[in-house]
Amino acid sequence: MGQKVIVCGTGKSGIAAARLLLAKGGEVVLYDGNTKLDAEALRKQFSEEDKVTVVLGELTRTDLLGVELAVISPGISLEVPFVQLIDEVGIPIWGELQLxxxxxxxxxxxxxxxxxxxxxxxxxxxxxxxxxxxxxxxxxxxxxxxxxxxxxxxxxxxxxxxxxxxxxxxxxxxxxxxxxxxxxxxxxxxxxxxxxxxxxxxxxxxxxxxxxxxxxxxxxxxxxxxxxxxxxxxxxxxxxxxxxxxxxxxxxxxxxxxxxxxxxxxxxxxxxxxxxxxxxxxxxxxxxxxxxxxxxxxxxxxxxxFKAVEHRIEFVTERFGVKYYNDSKGTNPDAAIQAIKAMPGPTLLIGGGYDKHSEFDEWIESFDGKVRYLVLIGQTRDKIAECAKAHGFNDIMYAEDLQEAVQVCASYANPGDYVLLSPACASWGQFKSFEERGEKFKEYVRSL
Missing domain, CATH: 3.40.1190.10 (Mur-like, catalytic domain)
Known part of the structure; x- marks a missing residue:
C-alpha cells in the first residue's frame, strides 16, 4: 500500500489508520475540518521521516492531488461536503475497519x-x-x-x-x-x-x-x-x-x-x-x-x-445504604430500558444528553413503578420531561450538570434505593464521550 492516502479524522481511529498506512510504505495526508487543532502537535505523533502532511479546515481539490485512497473515521458522516468532494473526484472511500x-x-x-x-x-x-x-x-x-x-x-x-x-x-x-x-x-x-x-x-x-x-x-x-x-x-x-x-x-x-x-x-x-x-x-x-x-x-x-464491562450497568459503590450504578453506555432508550430492568429495587434515574432524534415513550413506560425520581440534564431534558408527563410520570427534577444530578439523587435517596446513570442519550455537548461521562459520574459518587 505504497500510495498516497488521505486519512480523515484525527482521533484514535484516524491516527491508528495513518500509522498503519505509513508502516506499509504509504504517504499520508492527515485531514481534519477543525481549525482549532494544533497541526504541529498532530505531526509530532509521527516520526520525522514519516511522509505526513497535516491539512486543517476546508478541504480543496488541490489537497487531493495524487491521492489514491481515502480512509475516513467512523464518526464522520458520508453526507458531509468534504466526503462528497472526495467521492466526486473518484477516490475510493474506506473506513479504518476495512483498512x-x-x-x-x-x-x-x-x-x-x-x-x-x-x-x-x-x-x-x-x-x-x-x-x-x-x-x-x-x-x-x-x-x-x-x-x-x-x-x-x-x-x-x-x-x-x-x-x-x-x-x-x-x-x-x-x-x-x-x-x-x-x-x-x-x-x-x-x-x-x-x-x-x-x-x-x-x-x-x-x-x-x-x-x-x-x-x-x-x-x-x-x-x-x-x-x-x-x-x-x-x-x-x-x-x-x-x-x-x-x-x-x-x-x-x-x-x-x-x-x-x-x-x-x-x-x-x-x-x-x-x-x-x-x-x-x-x-x-x-x-x-x-x-x-x-x-x-x-x-x-x-x-x-466474567464481570460487567466498565460503563455498562457497572456497580460503583454504596453510600449510606444507597447503591450507585454507572450505565453511561446506555446512549439510547432501548439500552437504558435494559438497565432499569436490571435494577433490583426503587431507583433514582439520571437521564438526558445529546439529542439523536430518539423517541422516549417506551423508556418512560418501562419505569413501571420502579423509578422514584427522574433527574434530567442536557439538551434533551425538556423533551424527556414533556414525554414523561404525557405518560403520567411527574416526579421529575432538573440539574444543571451531572455533578448536581448526583448530589440531588444523594439527597432524595433512601437506604435500599438505587441511583442509576443511564441517560438514554449520547454524551456529546457535555462530554467528549460516554467514557468521560461515566468516569465523572464515578468521581462525583465517590466524593459524596
Whole structure:
C-alpha cells in the first residue's frame, strides 16, 4: 500500500489508520475540518521521516492531488461536503475497519447490534483467550483494529465490535463468524430511517459464505426475517422462545437444542452479569465462540467469572445504604430500558444528553413503578420531561450538570434505593464521550 492516502479524522481511529498506512510504505495526508487543532502537535505523533502532511479546515481539490485512497473515521458522516468532494473526484472511500482487515490476517468474529456489543465482544475475547494463543479484541470497543493489524498472523483470532458507522465504509470485510444482537432505533440522525439502519447492520454478512456462521437474535422480528435467506449458517439465540435448534432460556437455565436433544448449559445465577439482556449477550457469546471451535467447558468457565464491562450497568459503590450504578453506555432508550430492568429495587434515574432524534415513550413506560425520581440534564431534558408527563410520570427534577444530578439523587435517596446513570442519550455537548461521562459520574459518587 505504497500510495498516497488521505486519512480523515484525527482521533484514535484516524491516527491508528495513518500509522498503519505509513508502516506499509504509504504517504499520508492527515485531514481534519477543525481549525482549532494544533497541526504541529498532530505531526509530532509521527516520526520525522514519516511522509505526513497535516491539512486543517476546508478541504480543496488541490489537497487531493495524487491521492489514491481515502480512509475516513467512523464518526464522520458520508453526507458531509468534504466526503462528497472526495467521492466526486473518484477516490475510493474506506473506513479504518476495512483498512485494518485488508492489512490483517487470521479469523475474525464480528459483533454488531444496537445494544450489547461491548459486553458481548469483551466476553467473546475472554473466552477466546482460554483456547487460543493469539487473540485480539478491537474495534468500536475502544482499541483500533488498525493498531494491531500488522501483528496478526493466520493463527490469530480477533473479536471485533462493529458499529453501523464502521459498516458503511467496508467493501470486502469477511468475518468467519458474524453476530447481530438486536436492531432497535438509534443513530437516526445519521441513517435517517430504520430501514436504512437495519440494512447497514445486516451488511456485516455481505461477504460471508455457506461455510461461515451468523449468530442472530430470534426475538428480534427484523433479524428473524433476515435470517431466513442469507448465505452463512444461522445460529439462533432467544430469551423468550423455546427453539427447535439454538440457544435459549428455559426458566433460569441457558440450554442448547442441537435439533435432536436439549442440553442444560448453566443457570443464570452462576454468572455475575445482571438482567435478561445480559443473558442474551451470554448466549450470543457462547454461540460465537462455539462456532470458532472453543470447547464448551472452557466457554462456560469463562462466562462464570466474567464481570460487567466498565460503563455498562457497572456497580460503583454504596453510600449510606444507597447503591450507585454507572450505565453511561446506555446512549439510547432501548439500552437504558435494559438497565432499569436490571435494577433490583426503587431507583433514582439520571437521564438526558445529546439529542439523536430518539423517541422516549417506551423508556418512560418501562419505569413501571420502579423509578422514584427522574433527574434530567442536557439538551434533551425538556423533551424527556414533556414525554414523561404525557405518560403520567411527574416526579421529575432538573440539574444543571451531572455533578448536581448526583448530589440531588444523594439527597432524595433512601437506604435500599438505587441511583442509576443511564441517560438514554449520547454524551456529546457535555462530554467528549460516554467514557468521560461515566468516569465523572464515578468521581462525583465517590466524593459524596
Amino acid at each position: 485494518a482487515y485488508h492489512c490483517g490476517a487470521g479469523r475474525v468474529a464480528a459483533i454488531t447490534g444496537t445494544n450489547g456489543k461491548t459486553t458481548t465482544t469483551s466476553l467473546v475475547g475472554e473466552i477466546l483467550k482460554t483456547n487460543f494463543d493469539r487473540v485480539y479484541v478491537v474495534g468500536n470497543i475502544g482499541e483500533p483494529y488498525a493498531d494491531h493489524a500488522l501483528e496478526m498472523t493466520p493463527e490469530t483470532v480477533t473479536a471485533c465490535e462493529v458499529s453501523s458507522f464502521m459498516l458503511e465504509t467496508t467493501t470486502d470485510f469477511h468475518p468467519v463468524v458474524s453476530a447481530i444482537l438486536n436492531i432497535t432505533p438509534d443513530h437516526l440522525d445519521r441513517h435517517h430511517t430504520m430501514e436504512r439502519y437495519a440494512e447497514v447492520k445486516e451488511s456485516i454478512t455481505a461477504n460471508q459464505t455457506e461455510e461461515d456462521t451468523c449468530v442472530l437474535n430470534y426475538d428480534d422480528e427484523v433479524l428473524r426475517a433476515f435470517g431466513q435467506n442469507i448465505k452463512p449458517q444461522v445460529v439462533w439465540f432467544s430469551s423468550r422462545h423455546t427453539l427447535e435448534k439454538g440457544y435459549y432460556l428455559d426458566g433460569e437455565n441457558i440450554v442448547y437444542n442441537d435439533g435432536e436433544k436439549v442440553e442444560t448449559l448453566m443457570n443464570v445465577h452462576e454468572m455475575t452479569l445482571l438482567g435478561r439482556h445480559n443473558h442474551e449477550n451470554v448466549m450470543a457469546a457462547i454461540a460465537i465462540t462455539r462456532a470458532l471451535g472453543v470447547p464448551m467447558e472452557k466457554i462456560l468457565g469463562a462466562v462464570k467469572v
